[in-house]
Amino acid sequence: MTDMPKATLLFVDDEESILEVASEYFKAKGYNILTAENGRIAADIIADEKIDCCFTDINMPEMDGLELAEHIRNVDNTIPVIIMTGYPSLDNTIRTLKNGVVDFLIKPVNLNQLEICVQRVLRERQLFIKNIFLTKEVESKQRIEQLNRELTYKVQELNTLNRIMTEFTSIGSSIDLFKHVVDLSTELTHADEASFYVINETIQRPVQVARSIPGGNGSRPPEKLTAGIGGTHGVGCLDISQLILDNCNENKPLLIRENNHLQGLPEVVRSMMLVPLAIRNKVFGVLSVAVFDGDIRFSEKDLYYMSFMTHKAAYAIENIALYENIYENLFATLYAFVKAIEARDPYTEQHSNRVTQIAMALCKAMGGSQEEQDILNVAGQLHDIGKIGIRDDILLKPGRLTDEEFRLIKEHPVIGANIVERLGLWDREKNIIKCHHERYDGKGYPDGLAGEQIPMLGRILSVADVYDAIASDRAYRRKMEEEKILQIMYGGSGSQFDPDVINTFRALYEKGQLKEIIAANPQ
Numbered sequence: 001m002t003d004m005p006k007a008t009l010l011f012v013d014d015e016e017s018i019l020e021v022a023s024e025y026f027k028a029k030g031y032n033i034l035t036a037e038n039g040r041i042a043a044d045i046i047a048d049e050k051i052d053c054c055f056t057d058i059n060m061p062e063m064d065g066l067e068l069a070e071h072i073r074n075v076d077n078t079i080p081v082i083i084m085t086g087y088p089s090l091d092n093t094i095r096t097l098k099n100g101v102v103d104f105l106i107k108p109v110n111l112n113q114l115e116i117c118v119q120r121v122l123r124e125r126q127l128f129i130k131n132i133f134l135t136k137e138v139e140s141k142q143r144i145e146q147l148n149r150e151l152t153y154k155v156q157e158l159n160t161l162n163r164i165m166t167e168f169t170s171i172g173s174s175i176d177l178f179k180h181v182v183d184l185s186t187e188l189t190h191a192d193e194a195s196f197y198v199i200n201e202t203i204q205r206p207v208q209v210a211r212s213i214p215g216g217n218g219s220r221p222p223e224k225l226t227a228g229i230g231g232t233h234g235v236g237c238l239d240i241s242q243l244i245l246d247n248c249n250e251n252k253p254l255l256i257r258e259n260n261h262l263q264g265l266p267e268v269v270r271s272m273m274l275v276p277l278a279i280r281n282k283v284f285g286v287l288s289v290a291v292f293d294g295d296i297r298f299s300e301k302d303l304y305y306m307s308f309m310t311h312k313a314a315y316a317i318e319n320i321a322l323y324e325n326i327y328e329n330l331f332a333t334l335y336a337f338v339k340a341i342e343a344r345d346p347y348t349e350q351h352s353n354r355v356t357q358i359a360m361a362l363c364k365a366m367g368g369s370q371e372e373q374d375i376l377n378v379a380g381q382l383h384d385i386g387k388i389g390i391r392d393d394i395l396l397k398p399g400r401l402t403d404e405e406f407r408l409i410k411e412h413p414v415i416g417a418n419i420v421e422r423l424g425l426w427d428r429e430k431n432i433i434k435c436h437h438e439r440y441d442g443k444g445y446p447d448g449l450a451g452e453q454i455p456m457l458g459r460i461l462s463v464a465d466v467y468d469a470i471a472s473d474r475a476y477r478r479k480m481e482e483e484k485i486l487q488i489m490y491g492g493s494g495s496q497f498d499p500d501v502i503n504t505f506r507a508l509y510e511k512g513q514l515k516e517i518i519a520a521n522p523q
C-alpha cells in the first residue's frame, strides 16, 4: 500500500483475535489502525477520529454492525463500511445494502482479499469525495452565474427607473416632457411607435401631442396609429380613439400582450400598452405604445416601466404647470401695476418698456449673457414699480419739487425692491431695481453706492433710464435737443455713469439703434 500510506481503518468485531490479526497485518502495511469490540465503542471512536474506512462484524453486543452502518451513514456518508460475517443471509444482505454498506465479505476473511478490498474501497471513496466537491463546485458556479444574472438585471432595472426619475426633473416645458415620454417609451420597450394623447374635453376626442417612431423613415408608414381629429380618415390611419377613451375612463394601465382581434385593436398591431396619465386622479392624457412587426411582445415588466414613467411625468407636468402659472401670473400682475402707474402720467407711458429694451441692448452689446438680459427684462419693466406708493400730486407735479417731496420720490427704488422681495422670487432683479438711481461717483440714492459696489446690471439700467427720461417728453418739459442729451450722457461718464457703459452707449447711439427703440415705442 503505497498510494494511501496514512489511511485510517477501523475494525469492529467482538472476536479479539480478528482485531489483533487485522491490526498487525495492516499496521505493517503502513495504515493507521483503530479497533472496537462493538458498535457503541466504534461510534465513539468515529466521533473523535477521522476514519477512512470501517470493517465491521454484524453480530455484536450493545450495537450490532448494521446499526453501526446506519449510524455512520448518518454521521458521514463518505466513510465506506464493509460488513464481515460468518452467516450471510438474504435478509441481512438487503439490510446492509439499504444502510449504504459498500461491500460484503464472508468469514473467514483472507487477509490478502481484505487488503484488495481496502485498496478498492479507498480508491472509490476518493473518487466519491472528489465527485461531491465537483458537484458542489458546479452548483456554486451555477448559483453565482444565476446571482450575477439577477444582479445585472436588477442594476439595469435600477438604471432604467433612475433615468426616468432624473430625466424628467430637468425638463422645463410640458411639450418637451411629452416628447421625452414617448422617446423613452420606444427606447425602453423596443416598441415600433409610442404616442401621447391629451384628452380634450371640449371636442371629446384624444389629441395626439407627441409621437416617437424609431427608424420611422423605414418601411413603416409614419401615420400608423392616430386618435386625433380626423383620425378615421386617410389611408393607413388607424383609429384607436375609442380604446383611448375607454382607457381614460377606466384609469388603469392596459396590456394587450397579443392582438387576438377581440379587443378592438387594428389588425396591424401585434402588441400594445395603453397607460393613462392622471394628475390628482383625473386622467389628463394616455400614452400608447405599440409593436407592429417582429417578435417583441410587451410584458408585465414593460407595463410597470410605462406606469412608473407616466406617474413621474404626471408630477413633472404638475410642477411645470404650477411654475409656469405662478411665474406668468405674477409677472402679469406686476406688469399691470406698472401700466397703471404709467397711465397716471401720460408722459411716462411706455417708459419702462423703452428702458427695458435699451438696457437689454446695452447689456447684449457689452457681452452680457442671455440670463443677464432676462434679468434686465424683468427688472427694466418693474424698475419704477415703487412709484405706486407715491402720491399723484408729488409724482405728477410739474416744476420743481420741494426737498420733502424729493425725499419721498427718492423712496421709490426701495419700495419697488420691497414689493418684488415679498414675492420671494427674483432676488437679483430686486437688487437692480433698488439701485437704479445710484450714481457711479457715489452721490446717488438710496444707499450712495459707488463704482463696482453697484451691480453691473444696475449701472446699465441707470444709463437706459436717464437716457429715456431726457430723450422723451416729460410732464414738466419737452424732450431735450440731441446736443444737450449727448452732453448729459457723455458728460456723465465717470461721475453719474460707468464709463464702460457709456462707451457702449455711444457705440449704439452712433449706430442709431437707441433712437430706433424710442421711435418704435411712442407715448
Ligand SMILES: [Fe+2]
Residues within 6 Å of the ligand: 383, 384, 412, 436, 437, 465
Ligand atoms: Fe426710477
